[in-house]
Amino acid sequence: MQNFNFHNPTSIIFGKGQMKQLDSQIPQNSKVLITYGGGSVIKNGVLDKVKTELAKSPREVIEFGGIEPNPKFETLMKAVEIARAEEVDFLLAVGGGSVMDGTKFIAIATVADEFKGEEEKILGFGFGPVPVKRALPLGTVVTMPATGSEMNMGAVVSRGEDKMPVMSPLTFPKFSILDPELTYTLPKIQVANGVVDTFVHTVEQYITYPAEGRFQDRTAEGILQTLIEIGKTTVDNPTDYDARANLVWCATMALNGLIGAGVPQDWSIHMIGHEITALFHVDHAQTLAVVTPAMWRMRREQKREKLLQYAERVWNIAEGSEDEKIDAAIARTEEFFHSLGIKTRLSDHSINEAGIERIIQNLEKHGMVKLSEHGDITPDVARKILQKAL
Ligand code: NZQ
Ligand code: ZN
Helix, strand or coil: CCCCCCCCEEEEECCCCCCHHHHHHHCCCCCEEEECCCCHHHHHHHHHHHHHHCCCCCEEEEEECEEECCCEEHHHHHHHHHHHHHCCCCCEECCHHHHHHHHHHHHHHCCCCHHHHCHHHHHHCCEEECCCCCCCEEEECCCCCCHHHHCCCEEEEECCCEEEECCCHHHHEEEEEEEEHHHHCCCHHHHHHHHHHHHHHHHHHCCCCCCCCCCHHHHHHHHHHHHHHHHHHHCEEEEEHHHHHHHHHHHHHHHCCCCCCCCCCCCCHHHHHHHHHHHHHHHHHHHHHHHHHHHHCCCCCCCHHHHHHHHHCCCCCCCCCCHHHHHHHHHHHHHHHHHCCCCCCCCHCCCHHHHHHHHHHHHHHHCCCCEEECCCCCCCHHHHHHHHHH
């Protein structure tokens, strides 16, 4: 097992009706900015519930709505202007990954004197921490299980055709309220997106090479098998509480640092996927469903031992040669994504050879030229992977 530091300061408040704990989580004398997306939380009443709870103490509350999926720098800067002018001292994100991520950016940009007037530079540090001394504290009320943003320090922010990671230990939420019932109003396709995103977060930290991380492997396998068990149920029966609760908890646990500590991590599926979203506006999870099978077909040698372990332990494939087992595991994964209504080909999203060249150019522009757990996915290798996904 590799050495690691593990620190996760986010309090998780999980379950039915847990919104009633919101008032006690935010200082009474604070000035709160509630952030939300395109309006689902207005329609389904979640925003009203949040405001009712916050009104139990004499705190000031203002709102900023309109954070779009794949949140845009320009939109977030409008919230930053408001937060500065109003001297807000606590941010409360009410929504999915886009709202939570956007709010992490707002938390940094509002008080980062180091970047005043050139906040776009906050997007320039990749997976390294943004060099700031402080950020506004934030909490979240989660309405979509997918990204794990509710319990990690990462965000992804878009600016034009650039979709950039923003990382800072200062942006771990102070708390996250995870009430599975708040997710019941999600459209089926967004629930399916959440299952696939969680699945791929797990395999990015599991299907690499063996590192004697037995707890991490068994935990990753547990998440994957849980998703396989409840994925279709929670898409088809949105109000099945236990199925949805398991998805919500898997989504959080897949990307809060636990299963990735002490083991190699890949993330090339995500980095290639982010370019597809930035250029062609395909939902985040759907880009992953396209890249994952092609990645494994192309990287069968580098990932052979873990692909075999995945075949045997996750899909219980016992028969056949090594290659047959790996092929069967990849086929089962694709069938699983299809069963949720998620497509697995670039052509399903009208992306052709010319589109692949644009993706490769963007990877080069963003310095994504040595991806994967081995650092050996060059733009040429990425092109071959994408050609397998056509
Ligand atoms: O905007 P509203 O009106 O709220 O509608 C949203 C949005 O259209 C809707 N929605 C959310 N909760 C709902 C609901 N509709 C009805 N009922 C509810 N309860 O769902 C749509 C998608 O929401 P979004 O937040 O965009 O989805 P998701 O949670 O998948 O977030 C995707 C973003 O997260 C980034 C992605 O790149 C993408 O920008 N990621 C963030 C990560 C992180 N912070 O660690 C890691 C991930 O790999 C990912 O890259
Ligand atoms: Zn993801």
